Protein backbone atom coordinates (compact mmCIF):
# COMPACT_ATOMS: atom_id res chain seq x y z
CA UNK A 1 0.00 0.00 0.00
CA UNK A 2 2.81 2.38 0.75
CA UNK A 3 4.19 2.06 -2.72
CA UNK A 4 1.82 4.46 -4.36
CA UNK A 5 1.47 6.75 -1.38
CA UNK A 6 5.18 7.32 -1.62
CA UNK A 7 4.74 8.78 -5.09
CA UNK A 8 3.04 12.11 -4.42
CA UNK A 9 2.98 13.26 -8.06
CA UNK A 10 0.81 10.40 -9.11
CA UNK A 11 -1.20 10.31 -5.94
CA UNK A 12 -4.39 11.88 -7.23
CA UNK A 13 -4.50 9.73 -10.34
CA UNK A 14 -3.67 6.75 -8.25
CA UNK A 15 -6.63 7.34 -5.96
CA UNK A 16 -9.02 7.48 -8.91
CA UNK A 17 -7.54 4.41 -10.52
CA UNK A 18 -7.52 2.64 -7.20
CA UNK A 19 -11.20 3.28 -6.68
CA UNK A 20 -11.98 1.94 -10.12
CA UNK A 21 -9.76 -1.07 -9.75
CA UNK A 22 -10.77 -2.14 -6.28
CA UNK A 23 -14.47 -2.23 -7.12
CA UNK A 24 -16.32 -5.38 -8.01
CA UNK A 25 -17.14 -3.98 -11.44
CA UNK A 26 -13.51 -4.09 -12.54
CA UNK A 27 -13.15 -7.72 -11.69
CA UNK A 28 -16.39 -8.57 -13.45
CA UNK A 29 -15.24 -6.60 -16.49
CA UNK A 30 -11.95 -8.47 -16.73
CA UNK A 31 -13.80 -11.75 -16.27
CA UNK A 32 -16.12 -10.95 -19.14
CA UNK A 33 -13.24 -9.76 -21.33
CA UNK A 34 -11.43 -13.03 -20.79
CA UNK A 35 -14.50 -14.88 -21.99
CA UNK A 36 -14.77 -12.94 -25.22
CA UNK A 37 -12.51 -15.24 -27.30
CA UNK A 38 -14.44 -18.32 -26.20
CA UNK A 39 -17.77 -16.60 -26.76
CA UNK A 40 -16.63 -15.44 -30.17
CA UNK A 41 -15.72 -19.01 -31.16
CA UNK A 42 -19.09 -20.25 -29.96
CA UNK A 43 -20.95 -17.50 -31.76
CA UNK A 44 -19.08 -18.09 -34.99
CA UNK A 45 -19.61 -21.83 -34.68
CA UNK A 46 -23.35 -21.29 -34.42
CA UNK A 47 -23.82 -18.38 -36.78
CA UNK A 48 -21.02 -16.91 -38.85
CA UNK A 49 -18.99 -20.06 -39.44
CA UNK A 50 -15.43 -20.88 -38.47
CA UNK A 51 -13.96 -20.83 -41.96
CA UNK A 52 -13.03 -23.70 -44.25
CA UNK A 53 -11.24 -25.62 -41.52
CA UNK A 54 -13.16 -25.06 -38.28
CA UNK A 55 -11.10 -27.45 -36.18
CA UNK A 56 -7.94 -25.64 -37.14
CA UNK A 57 -9.60 -22.31 -36.35
CA UNK A 58 -10.55 -23.50 -32.87
CA UNK A 59 -7.14 -25.05 -32.20
CA UNK A 60 -5.38 -21.87 -33.23
CA UNK A 61 -7.65 -19.48 -31.38
CA UNK A 62 -7.50 -21.41 -28.11
CA UNK A 63 -3.73 -21.87 -28.45
CA UNK A 64 -3.24 -18.17 -29.13
CA UNK A 65 -5.30 -17.16 -26.11
CA UNK A 66 -3.55 -19.61 -23.82
CA UNK A 67 -0.26 -17.99 -24.64
CA UNK A 68 -1.57 -14.42 -24.65
CA UNK A 69 -3.20 -14.82 -21.25
CA UNK A 70 -0.10 -16.45 -19.83
CA UNK A 71 1.90 -13.44 -20.96
CA UNK A 72 -0.78 -11.11 -19.57
CA UNK A 73 -0.51 -12.90 -16.24
CA UNK A 74 3.23 -12.40 -16.28
CA UNK A 75 2.82 -8.75 -17.19
CA UNK A 76 0.80 -7.95 -14.07
CA UNK A 77 3.69 -7.46 -11.70
CA UNK A 78 5.76 -5.29 -14.06
CA UNK A 79 2.65 -3.25 -14.84
CA UNK A 80 2.00 -2.67 -11.14
CA UNK A 81 5.50 -1.33 -10.73
CA UNK A 82 5.50 0.77 -13.86
CA UNK A 83 2.08 2.29 -13.29
CA UNK A 84 2.35 2.44 -9.52
CA UNK A 85 -1.02 0.74 -9.22
CA UNK A 86 -0.52 -2.26 -6.95
CA UNK A 87 -4.24 -3.09 -7.06
CA UNK A 88 -3.66 -4.72 -10.42
CA UNK A 89 -2.63 -7.80 -8.46
CA UNK A 90 -6.32 -8.57 -8.03
CA UNK A 91 -6.49 -9.68 -11.64
CA UNK A 92 -3.45 -11.90 -11.74
CA UNK A 93 -5.01 -15.09 -10.47
CA UNK A 94 -8.00 -14.68 -12.75
CA UNK A 95 -5.78 -14.14 -15.81
CA UNK A 96 -3.71 -17.19 -14.92
CA UNK A 97 -6.78 -19.34 -14.46
CA UNK A 98 -8.17 -18.19 -17.77
CA UNK A 99 -4.88 -19.08 -19.43
CA UNK A 100 -5.33 -22.55 -17.99
CA UNK A 101 -8.96 -22.59 -19.10
CA UNK A 102 -8.00 -21.85 -22.71
CA UNK A 103 -5.16 -24.37 -22.45
CA UNK A 104 -7.69 -27.01 -21.45
CA UNK A 105 -9.97 -26.03 -24.32
CA UNK A 106 -6.98 -26.24 -26.64
CA UNK A 107 -6.15 -29.73 -25.40
CA UNK A 108 -9.79 -30.78 -25.60
CA UNK A 109 -9.93 -29.59 -29.20
CA UNK A 110 -6.89 -31.67 -30.00
CA UNK A 111 -8.08 -34.79 -28.16
CA UNK A 112 -11.68 -34.66 -29.23
CA UNK A 113 -12.07 -32.73 -32.48
CA UNK A 114 -8.67 -33.22 -34.05
CA UNK A 115 -7.66 -36.74 -33.01
CA UNK A 116 -11.06 -38.04 -31.96
CA UNK A 117 -9.71 -39.97 -28.97
CA UNK A 118 -7.12 -41.88 -30.95
CA UNK A 119 -5.04 -42.39 -27.81
CA UNK A 120 -2.16 -44.41 -29.28
CA UNK A 121 -1.77 -41.85 -32.03
CA UNK A 122 -1.73 -39.01 -29.51
CA UNK A 123 0.76 -40.82 -27.29
CA UNK A 124 3.01 -41.16 -30.32
CA UNK A 125 2.52 -37.46 -31.05
CA UNK A 126 3.56 -36.45 -27.56
CA UNK A 127 6.66 -38.61 -27.71
CA UNK A 128 7.68 -38.18 -31.33
CA UNK A 129 6.65 -34.66 -32.25
CA UNK A 130 8.73 -32.07 -30.45
CA UNK A 131 6.13 -29.35 -30.94
CA UNK A 132 3.45 -31.45 -29.27
CA UNK A 133 5.87 -32.42 -26.50
CA UNK A 134 6.54 -28.75 -25.81
CA UNK A 135 2.84 -27.85 -25.76
CA UNK A 136 2.08 -30.78 -23.49
CA UNK A 137 4.85 -29.71 -21.13
CA UNK A 138 3.51 -26.18 -21.09
CA UNK A 139 0.04 -27.32 -20.10
CA UNK A 140 1.32 -29.86 -17.59
CA UNK A 141 3.28 -27.10 -15.85
CA UNK A 142 0.17 -24.97 -15.57
CA UNK A 143 -1.88 -27.64 -13.82
CA UNK A 144 -0.26 -27.46 -10.35
CA UNK A 145 -0.40 -23.68 -10.50
CA UNK A 146 -4.10 -23.68 -11.24
CA UNK A 147 -4.64 -26.21 -8.44
CA UNK A 148 -2.75 -24.13 -5.87
CA UNK A 149 -4.12 -20.77 -6.90
CA UNK A 150 -6.39 -20.36 -3.88
CA UNK A 151 -5.72 -18.37 -0.70
CA UNK A 152 -5.89 -21.63 1.23
CA UNK A 153 -3.01 -23.06 -0.77
CA UNK A 154 -0.94 -19.91 -0.40
CA UNK A 155 -1.35 -20.27 3.36
CA UNK A 156 -0.68 -23.98 3.35
CA UNK A 157 2.48 -23.69 1.27
CA UNK A 158 3.66 -20.44 2.79
CA UNK A 159 4.22 -17.35 0.69
CA UNK A 160 7.83 -18.06 -0.20
CA UNK A 161 7.31 -21.64 -1.29
CA UNK A 162 4.13 -20.74 -3.13
CA UNK A 163 5.96 -18.02 -5.03
CA UNK A 164 8.75 -20.38 -5.90
CA UNK A 165 6.28 -22.93 -7.24
CA UNK A 166 4.51 -20.29 -9.27
CA UNK A 167 7.72 -19.28 -11.02
CA UNK A 168 6.87 -22.33 -13.14
CA UNK A 169 4.60 -20.04 -15.08
CA UNK A 170 7.70 -18.67 -16.83
CA UNK A 171 8.63 -22.16 -17.95
CA UNK A 172 5.09 -22.78 -19.11
CA UNK A 173 5.10 -19.64 -21.22
CA UNK A 174 8.52 -20.58 -22.57
CA UNK A 175 7.27 -24.05 -23.48
CA UNK A 176 4.23 -22.47 -25.15
CA UNK A 177 6.41 -20.13 -27.20
CA UNK A 178 8.70 -22.97 -28.26
CA UNK A 179 5.64 -25.06 -29.11
CA UNK A 180 4.44 -22.28 -31.38
CA UNK A 181 7.86 -21.70 -32.93
CA UNK A 182 8.18 -25.38 -33.74
CA UNK A 183 4.79 -25.74 -35.35
CA UNK A 184 4.93 -22.94 -37.91
CA UNK A 185 6.23 -23.76 -41.37
CA UNK A 186 8.27 -20.74 -42.37
CA UNK A 187 6.68 -17.56 -41.07
CA UNK A 188 8.04 -17.24 -37.54
CA UNK A 189 6.94 -13.67 -36.87
CA UNK A 190 4.24 -14.41 -34.31
CA UNK A 191 6.07 -17.02 -32.25
CA UNK A 192 9.13 -14.78 -32.22
CA UNK A 193 7.00 -11.85 -31.10
CA UNK A 194 5.57 -13.85 -28.20
CA UNK A 195 9.01 -15.11 -27.25
CA UNK A 196 10.34 -11.54 -27.35
CA UNK A 197 7.57 -10.35 -25.02
CA UNK A 198 8.34 -13.20 -22.66
CA UNK A 199 12.03 -12.27 -22.81
CA UNK A 200 11.21 -8.69 -21.99
CA UNK A 201 9.08 -9.71 -19.03
CA UNK A 202 11.79 -12.00 -17.73
CA UNK A 203 14.38 -9.30 -18.20
CA UNK A 204 12.21 -6.88 -16.31
CA UNK A 205 11.79 -9.25 -13.39
CA UNK A 206 15.46 -10.09 -13.14
CA UNK A 207 16.53 -6.53 -13.80
CA UNK A 208 13.89 -5.35 -11.36
CA UNK A 209 15.27 -7.58 -8.63
CA UNK A 210 18.67 -6.01 -8.98
CA UNK A 211 17.30 -2.49 -9.22
CA UNK A 212 15.01 -3.12 -6.28
CA UNK A 213 17.90 -4.05 -4.13
CA UNK A 214 19.83 -0.94 -5.07
CA UNK A 215 16.77 1.21 -4.42
CA UNK A 216 16.32 -0.37 -1.05
CA UNK A 217 19.85 0.49 -0.09
CA UNK A 218 19.53 4.04 -1.31
CA UNK A 219 16.25 4.67 0.47
CA UNK A 220 16.88 2.98 3.75
CA UNK A 221 20.63 2.78 3.91
CA UNK A 222 22.48 -0.39 4.68
CA UNK A 223 20.93 -2.50 7.34
CA UNK A 224 17.49 -1.06 6.85
CA UNK A 225 14.85 -2.07 9.35
CA UNK A 226 12.45 -3.11 6.64
CA UNK A 227 12.02 -2.54 2.94
CA UNK A 228 9.00 -1.15 1.18
CA UNK A 229 6.17 -3.60 1.07
CA UNK A 230 8.03 -5.79 -1.38
CA UNK A 231 4.99 -6.52 -3.46
CA UNK B 232 -22.17 -26.46 -77.63
CA UNK B 233 -19.00 -28.48 -77.77
CA UNK B 234 -16.33 -26.29 -79.22
CA UNK B 235 -13.53 -28.61 -78.23
CA UNK B 236 -12.04 -28.89 -81.67
CA UNK B 237 -11.76 -25.20 -82.25
CA UNK B 238 -10.18 -24.24 -79.00
CA UNK B 239 -10.19 -20.56 -79.77
CA UNK B 240 -10.52 -19.21 -76.34
CA UNK B 241 -9.78 -15.58 -76.53
CA UNK B 242 -12.36 -12.87 -76.22
CA UNK B 243 -15.05 -14.49 -78.35
CA UNK B 244 -15.69 -17.37 -75.99
CA UNK B 245 -15.60 -15.42 -72.83
CA UNK B 246 -19.08 -14.64 -71.67
CA UNK B 247 -19.17 -11.57 -69.51
CA UNK B 248 -20.43 -12.69 -66.21
CA UNK B 249 -22.97 -10.02 -65.31
CA UNK B 250 -25.62 -12.42 -66.52
CA UNK B 251 -25.29 -14.84 -63.67
CA UNK B 252 -22.83 -13.28 -61.33
CA UNK B 253 -23.47 -12.68 -57.70
CA UNK B 254 -22.97 -9.16 -56.53
CA UNK B 255 -19.74 -9.84 -54.69
CA UNK B 256 -17.76 -10.59 -57.81
CA UNK B 257 -19.49 -8.13 -60.05
CA UNK B 258 -16.80 -5.47 -60.25
CA UNK B 259 -13.95 -7.67 -61.39
CA UNK B 260 -16.10 -9.26 -64.05
CA UNK B 261 -17.37 -6.02 -65.49
CA UNK B 262 -13.72 -5.19 -65.94
CA UNK B 263 -13.35 -8.33 -68.05
CA UNK B 264 -16.24 -7.30 -70.25
CA UNK B 265 -14.70 -3.92 -70.95
CA UNK B 266 -11.26 -4.99 -72.05
CA UNK B 267 -11.24 -7.27 -75.12
CA UNK B 268 -8.82 -10.14 -75.08
CA UNK B 269 -8.30 -10.11 -71.38
CA UNK B 270 -9.28 -12.92 -69.10
CA UNK B 271 -9.95 -11.76 -65.60
CA UNK B 272 -10.27 -13.91 -62.55
CA UNK B 273 -13.74 -15.37 -62.23
CA UNK B 274 -14.73 -15.14 -65.90
CA UNK B 275 -16.81 -18.01 -67.21
CA UNK B 276 -15.01 -20.43 -69.52
CA UNK B 277 -17.04 -21.94 -72.33
CA UNK B 278 -16.50 -25.03 -74.39
CA UNK B 279 -14.85 -27.03 -71.66
CA UNK B 280 -14.95 -30.79 -72.17
CA UNK B 281 -14.91 -33.49 -69.53
CA UNK B 282 -11.35 -34.65 -68.97
CA UNK B 283 -10.13 -38.08 -67.88
CA UNK B 284 -9.05 -39.23 -64.39
CA UNK B 285 -11.91 -37.36 -62.69
CA UNK B 286 -13.13 -38.42 -59.29
CA UNK B 287 -16.79 -38.55 -58.38
CA UNK B 288 -16.08 -37.61 -54.76
CA UNK B 289 -17.93 -34.64 -53.34
CA UNK B 290 -16.35 -31.43 -54.55
CA UNK B 291 -15.09 -28.97 -51.97
CA UNK B 292 -17.35 -25.90 -51.94
CA UNK B 293 -16.22 -22.96 -54.06
CA UNK B 294 -16.00 -20.71 -51.01
CA UNK B 295 -13.57 -23.03 -49.27
CA UNK B 296 -11.46 -23.52 -52.39
CA UNK B 297 -11.16 -19.77 -52.82
CA UNK B 298 -10.74 -18.56 -49.23
CA UNK B 299 -8.45 -21.21 -47.77
CA UNK B 300 -5.24 -20.81 -49.70
CA UNK B 301 -1.53 -21.13 -49.30
CA UNK B 302 -0.04 -18.45 -51.53
CA UNK B 303 2.74 -17.02 -49.40
CA UNK B 304 3.44 -14.14 -51.76
CA UNK B 305 0.12 -12.75 -50.53
CA UNK B 306 0.56 -13.59 -46.84
CA UNK B 307 0.96 -16.73 -44.79
CA UNK B 308 -2.52 -16.85 -43.25
CA UNK B 309 -4.94 -18.97 -45.24
CA UNK B 310 -7.47 -16.16 -45.62
CA UNK B 311 -4.95 -13.54 -46.70
CA UNK B 312 -4.49 -14.42 -50.39
CA UNK B 313 -8.23 -14.06 -51.06
CA UNK B 314 -8.09 -10.55 -49.64
CA UNK B 315 -4.67 -9.35 -50.68
CA UNK B 316 -4.55 -10.76 -54.22
CA UNK B 317 -7.71 -8.95 -55.27
CA UNK B 318 -5.91 -6.27 -57.22
CA UNK B 319 -3.24 -8.60 -58.63
CA UNK B 320 -2.65 -7.74 -62.31
CA UNK B 321 -2.72 -10.89 -64.44
CA UNK B 322 -3.01 -9.22 -67.79
CA UNK B 323 -1.05 -8.88 -69.97
CA UNK B 324 0.68 -12.17 -69.15
CA UNK B 325 3.38 -14.11 -70.89
CA UNK B 326 5.02 -17.42 -70.14
CA UNK B 327 8.58 -17.99 -71.33
CA UNK B 328 9.36 -21.61 -72.14
CA UNK B 329 13.10 -22.00 -72.59
CA UNK B 330 16.16 -24.09 -71.87
CA UNK B 331 16.98 -27.41 -73.51
CA UNK B 332 14.39 -27.11 -76.24
CA UNK B 333 14.56 -26.91 -80.01
CA UNK B 334 11.97 -24.16 -80.23
CA UNK B 335 12.04 -22.12 -77.05
CA UNK B 336 9.70 -19.16 -77.07
CA UNK B 337 7.28 -16.96 -75.20
CA UNK B 338 3.56 -17.53 -75.14
CA UNK B 339 1.03 -14.93 -74.23
CA UNK B 340 -1.99 -16.04 -72.34
CA UNK B 341 -4.32 -16.11 -75.33
CA UNK B 342 -1.91 -18.49 -77.05
CA UNK B 343 -1.68 -20.65 -73.97
CA UNK B 344 -5.45 -20.98 -73.85
CA UNK B 345 -5.46 -22.20 -77.45
CA UNK B 346 -2.72 -24.80 -77.13
CA UNK B 347 -5.09 -27.64 -76.37
CA UNK B 348 -8.78 -28.19 -75.72
CA UNK B 349 -9.67 -27.13 -72.21
CA UNK B 350 -10.84 -29.99 -70.03
CA UNK B 351 -12.37 -30.22 -66.62
CA UNK B 352 -10.26 -32.36 -64.31
CA UNK B 353 -11.79 -33.12 -60.94
CA UNK B 354 -8.78 -33.92 -58.78
CA UNK B 355 -8.06 -34.59 -55.16
CA UNK B 356 -5.61 -32.07 -53.70
CA UNK B 357 -3.62 -33.12 -50.65
CA UNK B 358 -1.74 -30.39 -48.79
CA UNK B 359 1.46 -31.28 -46.97
CA UNK B 360 -0.15 -29.76 -43.86
CA UNK B 361 -2.63 -32.61 -43.57
CA UNK B 362 -5.82 -31.37 -45.22
CA UNK B 363 -7.30 -32.08 -48.61
CA UNK B 364 -9.90 -30.88 -51.09
CA UNK B 365 -11.57 -32.05 -54.29
CA UNK B 366 -11.31 -29.36 -56.95
CA UNK B 367 -12.83 -29.20 -60.44
CA UNK B 368 -9.90 -27.68 -62.29
CA UNK B 369 -10.01 -26.51 -65.87
CA UNK B 370 -6.86 -26.84 -67.89
CA UNK B 371 -4.91 -29.01 -70.29
CA UNK B 372 -2.02 -31.43 -70.03
CA UNK B 373 1.31 -29.78 -69.33
CA UNK B 374 2.81 -31.97 -72.03
CA UNK B 375 0.82 -30.06 -74.65
CA UNK B 376 2.81 -26.95 -73.86
CA UNK B 377 6.14 -28.75 -73.54
CA UNK B 378 5.70 -30.48 -76.89
CA UNK B 379 5.35 -27.07 -78.53
CA UNK B 380 8.96 -26.18 -77.71
CA UNK B 381 10.34 -29.64 -78.51
CA UNK B 382 12.52 -30.61 -75.55
CA UNK B 383 15.94 -31.85 -76.63
CA UNK B 384 17.53 -35.10 -75.47
CA UNK B 385 19.46 -33.11 -72.86
CA UNK B 386 16.27 -32.12 -71.10
CA UNK B 387 15.69 -34.29 -68.02
CA UNK B 388 13.87 -31.89 -65.73
CA UNK B 389 11.46 -28.99 -65.88
CA UNK B 390 11.76 -25.89 -63.70
CA UNK B 391 8.87 -23.52 -63.05
CA UNK B 392 9.00 -20.00 -61.76
CA UNK B 393 6.21 -17.86 -60.33
CA UNK B 394 5.62 -14.22 -60.98
CA UNK B 395 7.08 -12.07 -58.23
CA UNK B 396 6.60 -8.37 -57.71
CA UNK B 397 7.26 -7.06 -54.20
CA UNK B 398 5.14 -4.03 -54.99
CA UNK B 399 2.06 -6.11 -55.68
CA UNK B 400 3.03 -8.63 -53.02
CA UNK B 401 4.17 -6.60 -50.03
CA UNK B 402 3.49 -9.48 -47.64
CA UNK B 403 5.93 -11.76 -49.41
CA UNK B 404 9.01 -10.61 -47.55
CA UNK B 405 7.59 -11.67 -44.21
CA UNK B 406 6.76 -15.23 -45.21
CA UNK B 407 10.18 -16.70 -44.56
CA UNK B 408 10.50 -18.08 -48.10
CA UNK B 409 12.87 -16.95 -50.85
CA UNK B 410 10.99 -15.58 -53.87
CA UNK B 411 10.30 -15.92 -56.72
CA UNK B 412 8.79 -19.28 -55.93
CA UNK B 413 10.38 -22.07 -57.95
CA UNK B 414 9.31 -25.65 -58.45
CA UNK B 415 10.37 -28.59 -60.55
CA UNK B 416 9.45 -31.95 -61.98
CA UNK B 417 11.33 -34.72 -63.67
CA UNK B 418 10.60 -34.57 -67.40
CA UNK B 419 8.71 -37.88 -67.37
CA UNK B 420 6.56 -36.60 -64.50
CA UNK B 421 5.90 -33.41 -66.40
CA UNK B 422 4.92 -35.33 -69.53
CA UNK B 423 2.48 -37.54 -67.61
CA UNK B 424 -1.10 -36.91 -68.72
CA UNK B 425 -2.24 -36.37 -65.12
CA UNK B 426 -0.07 -33.27 -64.78
CA UNK B 427 -1.97 -30.25 -66.00
CA UNK B 428 -1.65 -26.54 -66.37
CA UNK B 429 -4.83 -25.14 -64.88
CA UNK B 430 -6.38 -21.91 -66.06
CA UNK B 431 -9.65 -22.21 -64.19
CA UNK B 432 -11.77 -23.91 -61.57
CA UNK B 433 -15.49 -24.35 -61.09
CA UNK B 434 -16.16 -23.34 -64.67
CA UNK B 435 -14.39 -19.98 -64.44
CA UNK B 436 -10.93 -18.57 -64.92
CA UNK B 437 -8.75 -18.96 -61.85
CA UNK B 438 -9.35 -16.59 -58.96
CA UNK B 439 -6.14 -14.69 -58.22
CA UNK B 440 -5.66 -16.43 -54.89
CA UNK B 441 -5.66 -19.81 -56.62
CA UNK B 442 -2.76 -18.91 -58.86
CA UNK B 443 -4.20 -16.90 -61.74
CA UNK B 444 -3.83 -16.90 -64.60
CA UNK B 445 -1.92 -20.15 -64.96
CA UNK B 446 -0.78 -22.75 -62.46
CA UNK B 447 0.50 -26.27 -62.24
CA UNK B 448 -1.59 -29.11 -60.81
CA UNK B 449 0.16 -32.39 -60.05
CA UNK B 450 -2.45 -34.32 -58.10
CA UNK B 451 -0.25 -37.16 -56.86
CA UNK B 452 2.11 -34.73 -55.14
CA UNK B 453 1.63 -32.44 -52.16
CA UNK B 454 -0.10 -29.21 -53.02
CA UNK B 455 2.94 -26.96 -52.77
CA UNK B 456 4.33 -28.61 -55.92
CA UNK B 457 1.46 -26.95 -57.79
CA UNK B 458 3.24 -23.68 -58.43
CA UNK B 459 0.99 -20.68 -59.03
CA UNK B 460 1.01 -17.74 -61.44
CA UNK B 461 3.70 -19.22 -63.68
CA UNK B 462 5.84 -16.89 -65.81
CA UNK B 463 8.75 -19.13 -66.71
CA UNK B 464 9.22 -22.79 -67.58
CA UNK B 465 12.70 -24.10 -68.23
CA UNK B 466 13.90 -27.45 -69.49
CA UNK B 467 17.14 -28.49 -67.83
CA UNK B 468 19.52 -31.39 -67.51
CA UNK B 469 20.05 -30.90 -63.78
CA UNK B 470 17.54 -31.43 -60.99
CA UNK B 471 16.12 -27.99 -60.26
CA UNK B 472 15.95 -26.26 -56.91
CA UNK B 473 12.54 -25.94 -55.33
CA UNK B 474 11.45 -23.25 -52.91
CA UNK B 475 10.37 -25.35 -49.94
CA UNK B 476 13.38 -27.56 -50.33
CA UNK B 477 15.57 -24.46 -50.21
CA UNK B 478 13.76 -23.27 -47.10
CA UNK B 479 13.94 -26.62 -45.32
CA UNK B 480 15.45 -29.54 -47.16
CA UNK B 481 14.87 -32.03 -44.35
CA UNK B 482 11.12 -31.46 -44.43
CA UNK B 483 10.41 -30.91 -48.12
CA UNK B 484 12.05 -33.02 -50.78
CA UNK B 485 12.15 -32.66 -54.54
CA UNK B 486 9.64 -35.42 -55.20
CA UNK B 487 7.10 -34.73 -52.45
CA UNK B 488 4.81 -37.48 -53.63
CA UNK B 489 1.83 -37.95 -51.34
CA UNK B 490 2.80 -40.89 -49.17
CA UNK B 491 1.11 -41.94 -45.93
CA UNK B 492 4.12 -44.09 -45.06
CA UNK B 493 6.61 -41.25 -45.04
CA UNK B 494 5.91 -38.76 -42.26
CA UNK B 495 6.75 -35.12 -42.35
CA UNK B 496 9.42 -34.77 -39.63
CA UNK B 497 6.99 -32.81 -37.49
CA UNK B 498 3.70 -34.53 -38.14
CA UNK B 499 2.21 -37.74 -39.46
CA UNK B 500 1.07 -37.97 -43.08
CA UNK B 501 -1.02 -41.10 -42.50
CA UNK B 502 -4.31 -39.23 -42.38
CA UNK B 503 -5.85 -36.09 -43.72
CA UNK B 504 -8.85 -33.94 -43.03
CA UNK B 505 -10.94 -33.42 -46.12
CA UNK B 506 -12.13 -29.83 -45.88
CA UNK B 507 -15.79 -29.95 -44.88
CA UNK B 508 -15.56 -33.32 -43.12
CA UNK B 509 -15.22 -33.99 -39.42
CA UNK B 510 -13.47 -37.34 -39.31
CA UNK B 511 -10.05 -37.71 -40.82
CA UNK B 512 -9.60 -40.12 -43.68
CA UNK B 513 -6.64 -42.28 -44.48
CA UNK B 514 -4.25 -40.70 -46.92
CA UNK B 515 -3.74 -42.75 -50.08
CA UNK B 516 -0.35 -43.40 -51.58
CA UNK B 517 0.21 -41.07 -54.55
CA UNK B 518 -3.01 -39.46 -53.37
CA UNK B 519 -4.94 -42.34 -54.92
CA UNK B 520 -3.33 -41.97 -58.36
CA UNK B 521 -0.95 -44.91 -57.92
CA UNK B 522 -2.45 -46.84 -60.82
CA UNK B 523 -1.42 -44.05 -63.13
CA UNK B 524 1.89 -42.89 -61.70
CA UNK B 525 3.47 -45.57 -59.50
CA UNK B 526 5.39 -46.79 -62.55
CA UNK B 527 7.31 -43.52 -62.68
CA UNK B 528 8.99 -44.48 -59.44
CA UNK B 529 9.56 -48.20 -59.98
CA UNK B 530 12.58 -49.35 -58.02
CA UNK B 531 13.00 -46.04 -56.22
CA UNK B 532 13.28 -45.80 -52.46
CA UNK B 533 10.44 -43.39 -51.71
CA UNK B 534 11.61 -42.86 -48.13
CA UNK B 535 14.98 -41.60 -49.31
CA UNK B 536 13.47 -39.71 -52.25
CA UNK B 537 10.75 -37.93 -50.26
Ligand code: HEM
Pocket residue numbers: 056059060061062063064065066067070103106107110132134135136137138139172173175176177179180183
Ligand atom coordinates in the same frame (compact mmCIF):
# COMPACT_ATOMS: atom_id res chain seq x y z
C1 HEM C 1 -1.30 -30.91 -24.50
C2 HEM C 1 -0.93 -29.78 -24.89
C3 HEM C 1 -1.01 -29.21 -26.29
C4 HEM C 1 -1.27 -29.79 -27.50
C5 HEM C 1 -1.55 -31.26 -27.78
C6 HEM C 1 -1.25 -28.76 -28.48
C7 HEM C 1 -1.46 -28.95 -29.84
C8 HEM C 1 -1.50 -27.98 -30.78
C9 HEM C 1 -1.80 -28.16 -32.17
C10 HEM C 1 -2.10 -29.50 -32.84
C11 HEM C 1 -1.75 -26.96 -32.77
C12 HEM C 1 -2.08 -26.65 -34.21
C13 HEM C 1 -0.93 -26.79 -35.11
C14 HEM C 1 -1.27 -26.37 -36.50
O1 HEM C 1 -2.34 -25.81 -36.73
O2 HEM C 1 -0.46 -26.62 -37.38
C15 HEM C 1 -1.42 -26.00 -31.76
C16 HEM C 1 -1.27 -24.65 -31.98
C17 HEM C 1 -0.92 -23.75 -31.00
N1 HEM C 1 -0.77 -23.99 -29.65
FE1 HEM C 1 -0.86 -25.77 -28.77
N2 HEM C 1 -0.96 -27.58 -27.86
C18 HEM C 1 -0.82 -27.81 -26.53
C19 HEM C 1 -0.54 -26.89 -25.54
C20 HEM C 1 -0.35 -25.57 -25.76
C21 HEM C 1 -0.03 -24.61 -24.75
C22 HEM C 1 0.17 -24.90 -23.27
C23 HEM C 1 0.05 -23.40 -25.37
C24 HEM C 1 0.37 -22.03 -24.82
C25 HEM C 1 1.05 -21.80 -23.77
C26 HEM C 1 -0.22 -23.60 -26.76
C27 HEM C 1 -0.20 -22.61 -27.71
C28 HEM C 1 -0.43 -22.81 -29.03
C29 HEM C 1 -0.35 -21.77 -30.01
C30 HEM C 1 -0.01 -20.31 -29.75
C31 HEM C 1 -0.66 -22.36 -31.24
C32 HEM C 1 -0.67 -21.70 -32.60
C33 HEM C 1 -1.87 -20.94 -32.86
C34 HEM C 1 -1.82 -20.27 -34.19
O3 HEM C 1 -1.31 -20.86 -35.17
O4 HEM C 1 -2.31 -19.14 -34.28
N3 HEM C 1 -0.46 -24.92 -26.97
N4 HEM C 1 -1.26 -26.64 -30.55
